[in-house]
Amino acid sequence: MDDLAALIRDVPDFPKPGIVFKDITTLLRDPEGLRRTIDHFADHCREHHLTAVVGVESRGFIFGAALADRLGVGFVPVRKPGKLPAETLSESYELEYGTDSLEIHRDALTTGDRVVIIDDLLATGGTLQATVKLVRALGAEVAEVLCLIELAFLNGRAKLTDVPLHTVIVVDGE
Amino acid sequence: MDDLAALIRDVPDFPKPGIVFKDITTLLRDPEGLRRTIDHFADHCREHHLTAVVGVESRGFIFGAALADRLGVGFVPVRKPGKLPAETLSESYELEYGTDSLEIHRDALTTGDRVVIIDDLLATGGTLQATVKLVRALGAEVAEVLCLIELAFLNGRAKLTDVPLHTVIVVDGE
Numbered sequence: 001m002d003d004l005a006a007l008i009r010d011v012p013d014f015p016k017p018g019i020v021f022k023d024i025t026t027l028l029r030d031p032e033g034l035r036r037t038i039d040h041f042a043d044h045c046r047e048h049h050l051t052a053v054v055g056v057e058s059r060g061f062i063f064g065a066a067l068a069d070r071l072g073v074g075f076v077p078v079r080k081p082g083k084l085p086a087e088t089l090s091e092s093y094e095l096e097y098g099t100d101s102l103e104i105h106r107d108a109l110t111t112g113d114r115v116v117i118i119d120d121l122l123a124t125g126g127t128l129q130a131t132v133k134l135v136r137a138l139g140a141e142v143a144e145v146l147c148l149i150e151l152a153f154l155n156g157r158a159k160l161t162d163v164p165l166h167t168v169i170v171v172d173g174e
Numbered sequence: 175m176d177d178l179a180a181l182i183r184d185v186p187d188f189p190k191p192g193i194v195f196k197d198i199t200t201l202l203r204d205p206e207g208l209r210r211t212i213d214h215f216a217d218h219c220r221e222h223h224l225t226a227v228v229g230v231e232s233r234g235f236i237f238g239a240a241l242a243d244r245l246g247v248g249f250v251p252v253r254k255p256g257k258l259p260a261e262t263l264s265e266s267y268e269l270e271y272g273t274d275s276l277e278i279h280r281d282a283l284t285t286g287d288r289v290v291i292i293d294d295l296l297a298t299g300g301t302l303q304a305t306v307k308l309v310r311a312l313g314a315e316v317a318e319v320l321c322l323i324e325l326a327f328l329n330g331r332a333k334l335t336d337v338p339l340h341t342v343i344v345v346d347g348e
Contacts, residue, residue, distance in 0.1 A: 058232035
């Protein structure tokens with residue numbers, strides 16, 4: 001997927017010195033870039049026979065909602081604490097310093113649901129691991145975890161060994 | 175659009191006592207609800223001849239990305255401060271107590287671009303007014319502002335008198 005990789009912008013020293021941020025807004029802004037990204041995910045998911053797409057706040061909402069619309073299934077947002085108004089299930093995960101958590105509505109999924117979880121970036125894997133736990137805690141099946149970009153040098157894949165994982169653009173170097 | 179309105183859940187006392195929160199996650203979760211919402215916005219925009227869709231963080235990302243994908247145009251996120259990595263333009267707006275601000279990438283739009291701005295909810299209108307200013311400051315034209323829900327009793331429409339505004343579900347009572 002070199003054509004999609006070429007549409008991602010490297011922004012040095014963001015969010016802090018020494019980090020090269022992978023900026024997907026240049027891909028999203030490009031009509032062909034957006035279309036081909038969603039084409040790719042939709043083609044990839046066609047055989048999964050999903051009942052919903054789960055997107056992780058907030059860039060996962062972008063790909064997740066468009067993918068759900070393409071596949072003709074519902075969309076489920078997984079959000080930061082305090083954003084979802086009804087009864088939620090919460091799962092915490094470790095950050096570099098401290099912890100954070102994610103929430104899902106308790107009635108968003110149930111036994112018999114089969115979903116993909118989508119986000120823009122696989123970094124350390126903490127948010128995606130927490131999201132897998134939330135979906136499974138509701139009794140639903142995770143057919144696959146999808147990410148546009150994988151920062152392979154952070155080895156987030158190691159946190160997701162018990163679930164199928166598909167990433168489109170793999171960044172090896174730091 | 176009574177069929178869509180019926181898919182929105184009222185959550186009392188969120189985010190604080192006395193407020194009835196309009197929860198769109200039940201609409202998003204419903205395959206028909208999501209599809210018909212995007213159908214509606216896409217049909218509505220067909221004659222606008224857009225070059226991009228602008229979505230406001232973060233529920234505006236959900237409708238905005240799916241709409242951009244349907245229309246075959248690019249997607250531009252307007253985000254809370256500090257989230258966009260490249261050079262940004264910023265616009266502040268008033269909250270009940272204090273101010274907040276929104277940002278757009280300076281190279282996201284330019285003269286000749288023609289966009290719709292989309293969000294889930296029109297409340298007091300501050301975030302949408304700020305977004306209109308950001309888009310126009312980059313030289314682009316706002317064909318229309320789109321919201322799924324309008325809380326008419328908050329009179330946000332009064333802040334958007336200089337731009338076409340289309341809302342789908344109007345909530346009159348408090």
